Each structure stands twice: as C-alpha cells, then as structure tokens.
Amino acid sequence: EILENSLELNRSCGNPAEKAYMSFIYPKPESAMVVHNLAKHAQLAAAQVMMLDRQHKAMLNTYLRNIDQKQHQIHVRHPLVLVLDNVRSAFNVGQIFRTAETAAVDKVITCGITPHPPHPQINKTALGAEEYVPSQHFTDTKKAVEWLKQNGYMVVGMETTSKSKCYTDVVFQKPTALIVGNEVFGISTEVMEKCDILVEIPCYGIKNSLNVAAAVATNVFEVIRQWR
Numbered sequence: 001e002i003l004e005n006s007l008e009l010n011r012s013c014g015n016p017a018e019k020a021y022m023s024f025i026y027p028k029p030e031s032a033m034v035v036h037n038l039a040k041h042a043q044l045a046a047a048q049v050m051m052l053d054r055q056h057k058a059m060l061n062t063y064l065r066n067i068d069q070k071q072h073q074i075h076v077r078h079p080l081v082l083v084l085d086n087v088r089s090a091f092n093v094g095q096i097f098r099t100a101e102t103a104a105v106d107k108v109i110t111c112g113i114t115p116h117p118p119h120p121q122i123n124k125t126a127l128g129a130e131e132y133v134p135s136q137h138f139t140d141t142k143k144a145v146e147w148l149k150q151n152g153y154m155v156v157g158m159e160t161t162s163k164s165k166c167y168t169d170v171v172f173q174k175p176t177a178l179i180v181g182n183e184v185f186g187i188s189t190e191v192m193e194k195c196d197i198l199v200e201i202p203c204y205g206i207k208n209s210l211n212v213a214a215a216v217a218t219n220v221f222e223v224i225r226q227w228r
Helices: 002-013 016-025 038-060 090-102 120-126 141-150 189-194 212-227
Strands: 078-085 105-111 135-138 154-158 176-180 197-200
Touching: 078 090, 078 141, 078 212, 090 105, 090 120, 090 212, 105 141, 135 141, 141 154, 141 176, 141 189, 154 189, 154 212, 176 212
Parallel strands: 078 105, 078 176, 105 135, 154 176, 154 197
Antiparallel strands: none
C-alpha cells in the first residue's frame, strides 16, 4: 500500500520538493489540491528546510561569531548620541537602533514624527537591539539640540550641502551628537543652523546620498574608528 501511494504521489506531484511537502507537511486529499498552490508552498517549505540546515551547520563551526554577547559583557559605551530628526520609516529607525547597539553608543534621541520604541516595525529590523540602547523622545528637534549643547556635545549634522565637509576629514570630539533627517527632506534648515558642523558622505552615482540607515552606520563607525 505504501509503494502504491508513493507511485501515485510521483504521478501527481512532480519534483522532489513537492513530493516531500505533500508527504510530510501538507498531507491533504486530492480534492484539496485543486485550490492549493502546491509548487509555491513546496518551494517555501524547501527554502525553510534549507535555512534550518544552514543554521545548524553554522552552529557547528566554532570559528563563526554568530552568537550575541551577554549584556553584562558590554563594559564601555561611547560618548556618542544619534539624533533622528523626523525620520519617517520605522524600519529605518530599527536599522539605526541595530547600528547604535553594535557600536555601543550612549543614546538614540528620536524627534518629531520619528517612530520610537516600543514599536513592532522597529523590532523587526532592530531584532531586539532597541531593548539595549537607551532612548529618549523629543517632540521638537531644536529642543533636543539645545539640550545636547548645554551638556557639551559637538553637534554634527549629516546633510549634503555646499557647506558640508567630507565625514572622514572631520575630527570628532568627545562627546558628539550625530543628527540625521527625514528620508526625503533631510534635516530641517532650522536644525542645521544650530549644528556646529555639517558633514557628508561622498557619492559617485546619480543619487546624492545614501539611505539614512546606511549613512548612520557609515558615519558612526568612522567616529568609533577615530576614538579607538
């Protein structure tokens, strides 16, 4: 009977991924297969199995550093604050929190319409990193900048302008605050006027700037490189 069922499966299913899927994951009567996208779901199941296999192999290789450190192992935070001036996308904010955590920055300050924790879309790209980074929200970015200046921060705006210096040509003081702006409009002009200096990342294509999360990562690790 098993052999007969196997032969019938070979005739009705096609490739090995589809056969495995129908045998072990989605065993349904033939009538249900009419409305079931077999090929699509079999491919998804096969991809999942492949990823689990890759994960298992990675865990067996001790030279791979793919396990997060314990929180108590982070002994030093860098005197660096990231300020998000009306960044629209929660996914971008999540990526910035991930960068902030890996760089052990002091704090992330979200301003205006910028989504802030707790937020499910932030968690999706931060992968939990937002839980380990101190954060604070200001309704007005200018108020945040005033607070930073009162506490002795060098305030650096990341914006492409005729006044901006290349980010690698700037000596970043301790402590420093890096400000990034909205994905479309950038940092508001009122906030730029309050910055001590403006920096930019040279671009060589048609677009004149990186995605905001990519730009933050690039500049943050240049600051850390100088300090270490």
